[in-house]
Amino acid sequence: MTEAPDGPSGAGPSGLGPSGIRAAVIRRYGGPEEFRAETVPEPAAGPGQVLIDVALAGVNYADLHCRTGGYARFPLPAVLGADVIGRRRGDGRRVAALLRTGGGYAQVACAERSFTVEVPDEVGDEQALALLEQGATAYAALALLGRLRPGECVAVTAAAGGVGHLAVQLARELGAGRVLGLASTPAKREFVRSLGADAVFDPAAPELAELLAESGGVDLFVDSAGGRGLRDGLAALAPFGRLLCVGARGGPEEAFAVDELAERSAGVLGFWLQHVLDDRVLFSGVVEQLFRLAGRGRLTARIDRIVPLSGVGGAHRALAARQTMGKVLIDVHREG
Ligand SMILES: NC(=O)c1ccc[n+]([C@@H]2O[C@H](COP(=O)([O-])OP(=O)(O)OC[C@H]3O[C@@H](n4cnc5c(N)ncnc54)[C@H](OP(=O)(O)O)[C@@H]3O)[C@@H](O)[C@H]2O)c1
Known part of the structure; x- marks a missing residue:
């Protein structure tokens, strides 16, 4: 990809990281067919932000509206995706994060530190991610x-x-x-x-x-x-x-x-x-409560499917066609 993804990946033209990463990208607003697995510049973290080496990204219903340009209109080309789980750069801790300006459907995401939570050992990646948003x-x-x-x-x-x-x-x-x-x-x-x-x-x-x-x-x-x-x-x-x-x-x-x-x-x-996110104490309290319930087996997220990066369009189609039950996830390290 020759152009820098301005907003959603968190990497503006002046903030490109050194290496390329794989991501599901849209170059114009439209249908699920707009997604392409591409190599994009790694985002760079600004003040108050952290980089996350993403293991799994989530699909949320609002992403469908973002894709058509009917909700938050991100600058194009854009990487959508509002929730990820992976390892925080620097300390390697397992964290989940909400991304209010997209950038989740990628191998590295840039998250606000305040919207990032550490995940307890007893809660697995899939569960933690499905519970977050x-x-x-x-x-x-x-x-x-x-x-x-x-x-x-x-x-x-x-x-x-x-x-x-x-x-x-x-x-x-x-x-x-x-x-x-x-x-x-x-x-x-x-x-x-x-x-x-x-x-x-x-x-x-x-x-x-x-x-x-x-x-x-x-x-x-x-x-x-x-x-x-x-x-x-x-x-x-x-x-x-x-x-x-x-x-x-x-x-x-x-x-x-x-x-x-x-x-x-x-x-x-x-x-x-x-x-809820605007109040750091409230947000972390809510998430801790969810993780506690999940850790005790009192709350279980159903994972509908885990698609590869090349399957993001299909995942959007399934969500729009009311064919899913529970959470849809993306394995950002698989392409087919
Ligand atoms: N307010 C917030 O801050 C906030 C945060 C997160 C999510 N949300 C909202 O919460 C809702 C649920 O989000 P989600 O990500 O968990 O999605 P979801 O509920 O898993 O979305 C898929 C389901 O929505 C139902 N649905 C009802 N009308 C539909 C229609 N016209 N087209 C397609 N599906 C329809 C279908 O269930 P049935 O076939 O059984 O009806 C479908 O299986 C969304 O409206 C989302 O925008 C809001």
Whole structure:
């Protein structure tokens, strides 16, 4: 690659490292076919940053929007990818990191020191990486913003997904009385039941709101799908219920009138993980809690697949086509 990747890899034209590394690169915004495994300059760490020799990189749903240019528009050519695990340069410690400006789908990543966490021995690479972005989102949504109280009923959309399957387990762990999941295929629903959900429904069921509202209604509805499903979520809420939005899939936005909320004494909440990251103590506390639960076998991430660098486009296709359950990972040292 002749041009320097300006933003996502963390290496601007003036900050190129000495050697080339392999990465999945996009040279324009578009479909999954835009990814190419290429040699790019190694990023160079600036103040407050660390280099990580990456073992595995994660794929997150937001990467799909980044790829089309619909979310964070990184300068092109770009290396996407928001979470990695590997060895920190300098001390060789095993660390996981969140990358807020991309650069994860590569053999070396540049991370903010404050978004980097050491991983305890009892938590393996795959588990730690699957827990970092999606687990922190699930935990913070339930415990911090959702203020889940013991005995409450929680419903989770995309419950077999990266965030969702961890939210189902964490809701149980945090003392939810009843946990409901939404998942679009029988295999996914079976998987969600195996995680301890009390009932699992098809999000396309016409009578969904009634099904969810059985047994007294939902206290905390954790939604990552957006669109019309939010109406079902609101309709299913018990008095003092919270509809908590962690994501959307690009459908039409829903707006709620204050009167609709007052009729149920309900709240609509929006969550962004960045606000957890902004508080170093909060972030490390959340991640420590996740690693502790994983280390004790009380929280287990499902790894859907591990693809080589040349398989990133296929991984994006599978995520968009709703074909994955759990976390999708990239082995940045394999190409085919
Ligand atoms: N707020 C934050 O800071 C934050 C942080 C991390 C993630 N997120 C959000 O959390 C959500 C989950 O992220 P993730 O990475 O764990 O992804 P994911 O849930 O594993 O994404 C795949 C699943 O999403 C569901 N889905 C629902 N509507 C879809 C549609 N129109 N197209 C494709 N899939 C659809 C599908 O499950 P079914 O087929 O079962 O419906 C699919 O299997 C995303 O919206 C993401 O942006 C937000």
